[in-house]
Amino acid sequence: MTTESPPAAATVRPPPAEERDGSSIGRIVVGAFLLLLVVALVPTLWGAVSSMGAPQWTEALAIGLIFAPAAMGIYLTFRVLDFPDLTVDGSFPAGGAIAAVLITNDVSAWLALPAAMLLGALLGVVTGCLHIYLRINSLLASIITLTAAFTVNLRIQGSANISLLNSDRIFTPWTEPIRDQLESWFGSTGVQIHRAVTTASMTVLIVVAVLLVLRWFFATEVGLGMRATGANREMSQSQAIDTSRYLIGGVALSNSLVGLTGALFVQHAGFADINSGAGLIVSGLAAVIIGEVLFGSKARSMLARFVAVALGMIAYRAAIALALNADLRFPGTDGFRLEASDIKFATAAVVVVMLAIPRVSETRKERARRRARA
């Protein structure tokens, strides 16, 4: 392996002109193939869209709104703080666990939300401290917290699965009146969508409140310090900004938002499961990227960016619901059918492609610059 590395390194040199032309032909071929694929998929996609009933759209909206705070939290660590944080996979079930316990013990469904945020923040503080004071790599630090969080969550819940079907959740007092109203308007469809409508209409208020708080926060000195910390840590330190504290605070804030999502989710879904939340980081990243691409990559204000991310999460959830309905049979294949479980691969691929695009365009610009110089 090591003996082969010098020739391998040689090929890294910028390719000669002929090869570049070849690559443009290759690009046309790939582009044509993708176009064909899209054309072939349009009917099935359209079929999926038209077969999606109102219950699925409303459910996607409700779930998207529930996960919007988590997406904002992931945006905060990933983009604002530049601190890749996997703790979210643990703070989501943690928020759900504490909420479920508070609700089943008849404490208060509303109190469950701040409690979940507090627990999430605590996990974020642990990750931040592991990184800052013990100098543990950020990813490793968050994986360590995530691992420990499993035990903590299990201890909080007492059992791996808690059903909340017969407990009073924040949506419970509104479910009945909304169902009756919707039933009088839409008949049985109204009954089918009433739960999602209740969740969506109440969650949207919570999301707006979160957005306003975030908007206020990022205009304060602390919030600005946090943004500066993420933008350039050395520079911030030289400006007498206590970057360690802001980093820990930022990760805590991010995870408190994820904890809030966990608490909202168990109240909507009707159960808390210790094993849920795996892969939340990737779906959150997908939402961040979709939000940036679709709803404003150039947005200047923090509020606009967080709104874009929230919308990105709703779009992502709608895409998942669509995929669940899609019967994508590729032309020429008999058995191959896209399943809902393929979502994970699709999500990962989307994230990779979207993360790669800026890099690729950078490389091309660099190449063009070098050519201009030559």
Place this chain on the structure above:
Amino acid sequence: MSRSRAAGRRLFASVLFLVLVAAACGDSDDDATTDTTVAEATDSTESESTEAPDDTEAATDTTEAAPETTTAEGDDATAATATIGIVNIAPVAALELVNDGFTDGMGECAAVDATLDYRNAEGDGSQLAPIVAEFLDSDVDLILAISTPVLQATVAANEADGRGTPVLFGAVTDPFAAGAAAGPDDKPDWLAGWQADAPVVGMFDIAAEINPEATTIGVAYDPSLVNSVVALAKREAEAEARGWTVETATIGDSSEVGTAANSLATRDIDFFFVPTDSILVNGLAGMAQVADDFDIPMIAQDSGITQAGAAIGTGLDYYGDGRRNADYACQILSGQATPADFPIQQFSEELVAYSTTNAAAQGIEIPATVAEVGTDIG
């Protein structure tokens, strides 16, 4: 200074190590209580070895500690004494039930004063061969193998051993496919037991009785669980025979159950069929809400799933499986029969449970045939 610090560190490390050891030991005792992923353990080797380790949860009320020794007292003073080794693959509710039934059955066997030695491999298939070897070394009079992989390990070890220690088995879906026997009578002289093939027909019959016009069922399942895939294939075959269609939605996480159920519900299904899929069962509350809103009844493959939201659950009676094996063991150990006298038969006793509350929410009434044989959990 630095030496004392080093000593302190060493002390700290050893304390930490001891705590870890203690935690590990405590674990192996606690783990015997596991989640409600019932019949799946009977379906295949993979399902168990993938299932059991990540189900470190205490969801059932079986409080069985392994290893455990129970003495079943016989009233008869002339009772023969015997040692029985019981091997279980994983702390799964259905498998524990076989042991419970067997233990109770042996307690009522007056002719034999049996000492039961129960071992649980805690989901680790590589533990089976050593456990069986230990039993054979200590000259147990009979081995009860619970689940397919245990049966396979026991048959292999017993064939190699050559002494012909009687072997019984429980919670085995297909002993023939497992290679333990070639046919009901074409088997080793020392082997006997019951085939526990969960009937798919029962769920369809119940569905047809509730709604004679039903033609479509919806199944949500985790495609990474082998037993769920196998169960789905059986269900699809039965549906095809009846001219029904099966709509499917896959889930990868219990948080996706609600979305999957929603998707199924919009495809005009008449029933939700709930397999013993641990991921699905963990998120079943999500499906129960959809079933409630759409008035689609949920019929489950195991009676225990009614607790999680299904209207009706029908599955094999694993406790009875254990009792029947105890009956065999009683006759064999008291010298009245040999394993060769018992051809492998299929047992079909089902344990049916229903929930009138869930049924009402899902817009059905419990049919009389179900109410007759089942227990109402409320």
